[in-house]
Amino acid sequence: MTRTTPLTTDDLTAGPLVHTSAGSGEWWRDAVIYQVYPRSFADGNGDGIGDLPGVTSKLDHLKQLGVDAVWLSPFYRSPQKDAGYDVADYRDIDPLFGTLADFDEMLAGAHERGLKIIVDLVPNHSSDQHVWFQEALAAAPGSAARDRYMFRDGRGPEGDEPPNNWQSIFGGPAWTRLAPREDDTPLGPQWYLHLFDTSQPDLNWENREVHEEFEAVLRFWLDRGVDGFRVDVAHGMVKAAGLPDWEGQVSMVEGTVEEGHDQVSDPGAPEDGSTGAGHNGPMFDQDGVHEIYRAWHRVLEEYPGDRCLVAEAWVEPLSRLARYVRPDEMHQAFNFSFLTAPWDAARLRTVVDVSFNTMDAVGAPTTWVLSNHDVVRHVSRLGLATIGTGPLNGIAATDPQPDPVLGLRRARAATLLMLALPGSAYLYQGEELGLPDHTALPDEVRQDPSFFRTAGAEAGRDGCRVPLPWVGGAPGNGFGSTDATWLPQPDVYADLAADRQYGVEGSTYEMYRTALELRRAEKVGASGLSWVESLADSPDVVAFRVADVVVVGNLGTVPLALPAGAEVLVASGDLDSSADTVAVPTDTTVWLRA
Incomplete structure (x- = not known):
């Protein structure tokens, strides 16, 4: 039931530990890592x-914010059919982004400031402009060049039906047929698999040469001094033997959307913490991926320092995800079950409990995340009139629109909950400014292939990728030296620009900066966690103790009065104060001592 009486200090007694202190160790175990999407950063x-x-010009912003590391989305040479996730050369920089010398300067500048650098690696597929795929197109069926990719004869008497019924994550068939040629098999031109766009053919990880090439790519960037790799589609790469038909469908990102519910806890929530954030089917989460990561782990161990591998694996239940971060495999795996959890106290506690139970069992940190370049920003997601997270793969102008005030209030509260959880945390560029998605982008400016391959049925991810505002009211809001921005910015970005938040009490930037400073000073990321016993079953409140900090998130509608004399360290919003009490209003999180 909703609590209406003030809390006392006794009410904030810690229950049993649900996560024990990780102690000192590798930097990535409790790091806060900031994602830079290069084409939209600066x-x-x-x-x-x-x-x-x-990026180099804004390293001081990241240092002052208080993050530990930077993850860079792809900057490799690419035809940019999927914003760089279609890689034509894994060892070079696309001229859009600069040169290898520019990369080295950025890396050195980051290291001078004590910032680690993680780069993206895209091993499930390459661009169709990659030299290997061009060789495959020129080669005959059954050739060594074609064996690097997933070429197959078609079905039917003339081979004119796809090899199986798989659908692309971006929409439409997952197979494309080649043009006829003289040396085709009796079944005619072959087909190639692309789980994403037609310009992104899937590599064949049964081929030894593919393994050797990517181990060499790892060494190329490790030799330059990078501190780790975020692995795209880490649950892909290996497909089930025989490529069997599958009747399911996989969208770009999956998550819970629960329309029309009141804000009450869901008694039917899965005990394993699942939220619908998992990709399944014969093209994902096959056991063979783990041997790849064991080999990569050995490569990283050849280098000094604590280099890390980060899995982008949309896998549920969390016990399956934990397999990716066993001691001889990867080091982190994004917790998408947390990202997709609804704004509901019981569901959040369940995801946190299960996350710690499963990750602690394999000695890995839990890696928390609320936004990235593939999902609607949590400011917009949490502003929708649903108990769930709302759509993940974009909001169009014709869709129901988020409430910006509600969304920002909940997003700030969710962020303070996340940053208080032990383990590692990822921030997506601009979330420290409280940026929403651009939810009214005209169709003619959209660039995401998922928009085109679904004929507009999916708005796509452009709305979360809009260039950042650095100087409010300047041309392009200070994104660059001109008013040019590859996607238009919404009007609200001028008021949310970085220069309008620096040093401004109560701004979202200052809340993030303060929380990160406290997180570091209190060693929150490396501490144990206990639920506050008196609120452990509350339908409205998420409350726990971590290090010497009590964290209270009020998701209910009734303000929650704090104990007399409690010292508030940081709050996600204004508190209700009177002569006798300080209370936490709805959709607000506080860190305090009591």
């Missing part, structure tokens, strides 16, 4: 597209 040459010199 533009160093005025062409409207962010680049590596732009």
